[in-house]
Amino acid sequence: MKRNDLFDFLDIPFTFQKRPVAIPADLRADWRIGILVLILNISCRGSRASIIKLHVMNWAIRSNQGTELFLKLCAGQVSPESIIVRFEPWLNRAIDLALAEGILRRVDGDRVELTPSGTIMAKEILGNKECFAKEKEFLHGLRKSISEERLKKIIETVIYQ
Template sequence: MTEARTLRGLLRGGFTVSARPQPLPGDLRLGWGVALLILVLGASRGQRASIQKIHFLAHLARVKATREQTRAVLKRTIGPQALSVRVEPWVNRAMAFAIAEGVAVMRDGKAAVLTDAGRAVYRDLVAMPILDEEKTFLAEVGPRATEKVIEQIMKMEQF
């Protein structure tokens, strides 16, 4: 709970975090979604990524099995058809909130980029003991998952 409060303070959002008897769906976990979005952008070349790359990495970073499959595809030990990538509505919502908060901007309607404030939040997130598996995955995969490679994977082509 302390980490959630810290994250809320970093994002300066006017929302509250309350304990729930059941986990909330990902698209309703605003702090988690924005944090993961910032980590995806931070792990991308130039801290910039296309919407397709953001959806690709954000979806595949969520679950251990898809993280392992992604690693194997990028190492070329299995083919790209092994991945099932979704366009997640929560990513778009997280992007809208990140832009409204000033931690990211859209460039030419094609790519999101971290702002100076976003880079500061990214550094803070990296230092915090949260989303460790996702951070490890993105640090390993982010630089290798170029826009061209992702395009080929999405078309189920060898790269």
């Protein structure tokens, strides 16, 4: 086929059709960054947390089952051995993107904290009642009740069982 024939062939009417979203919302970087900002702002002292705590909180927030298990764990109704926390590579990518965008900064090696622009982002998300409604309700219910020490013990129990 000659070049002109190809252009003639391609010169036809076309339409766009809406297709399903290829990536589920909870795997999108913008959703994950929003969750990170909320976790740090609502549930972490000094808006600072270890990467492990962020992974555990992310696991808890992703599904109703994870949320329910985490709340039972915090209340002492289930043992750490009865849960399986999933560490998501997507969360690490979201952390890297948030660091690159200046939303987070690294402190003390394995910890991150909100920057002033991250705090502004958190306030904007908190101000929108429709945005992350279920997640905000869960995080406000916990507040800062699960400390890094308690979480570390839970993770050690799960990892070394």
